[in-house]
Amino acid sequence: MKIQHLLPVAAVVAALALSGCVTNTEGETQGGTERVSVEVDKAASDLVPADIRESGEAVIGVHTPYPPNEYRDENNNYAGWAVILTEAVVSKLGLKPVWQESSFETIIPNIQEGAMDMGSASFTDNKERQKVVDFVNYYEAGVLWVAPTGKLVDPNDACGHVIAVKQGSFQHLDELPKKSAECEAAGKKPIEMVPFDDQAQVTNAVRLGKAEAFSADSPVSLDAIAQSNDQLEPSGEAFDMTPYGFVVDKGSPMGRLFNWLCSHSLMTEPTRRFSRMRELRLVRLRRRPLTLVARRSRARGSN
16 A cells, blocks of 8 residues: 655645746656756856765755655655755755765764765754754744554653654654653653654554654654554644754855745745645644745754
């Protein structure tokens, strides 16, 4: 059976409706995921750093699976709404997107060392990361807990519960440690945090009863619920809305180029072509409307 992943409305509109990026011709389909046909912005492409421009490629660090944002499809090709968006922006600069799989924790060091040109792995912009890299933000997500249907865990009162998280994520390094410390300060049992290497393992831990709930970014949580055959449900509402961003080296001209493209290339209406992508099912988060943001943010952090 072919799995259909949920795509956040605003992110789809952003990825699919970059003004001037989308042509009137059908995009290439790769492994069931439609690629975006774009027209190169010559003025912007001329400003790409010489070494990257001469290679003709942008090496993009990614860590999968993290559906519906980034994952591998049935043909082992990279897919997901964030992949579509990233490829559209990179292609606008006349570059071929080259995805490089890496552990989540090593993507930023690889960018700093010059082994990668950018990262697109649902990185959340936060102050600690801003010290070493630049962000161009494109989407705002929240944190949403997920539990077995009928067995909810209150994110604000999870003391003593077993909670699964993705290794290296905001939930692993920030959210749960802080909540667990608050539990202990109140004389309660700490949260038993169980980290896993990828989101599929996190979700399976809850489905198999190895954890009582998991905490993840809201698009990822909603997608896991949609694939669960009613075995999982939201454990409360989404909270802590924060931005995802492309990651580039500190002071890199690529950051300014991405920022300019996103700031000046937006349309407010989705194109007809993407309304015909029948396999894409759209959902809205139960929060304020989400919009594409192209700025270096002051926000906290997630993945």
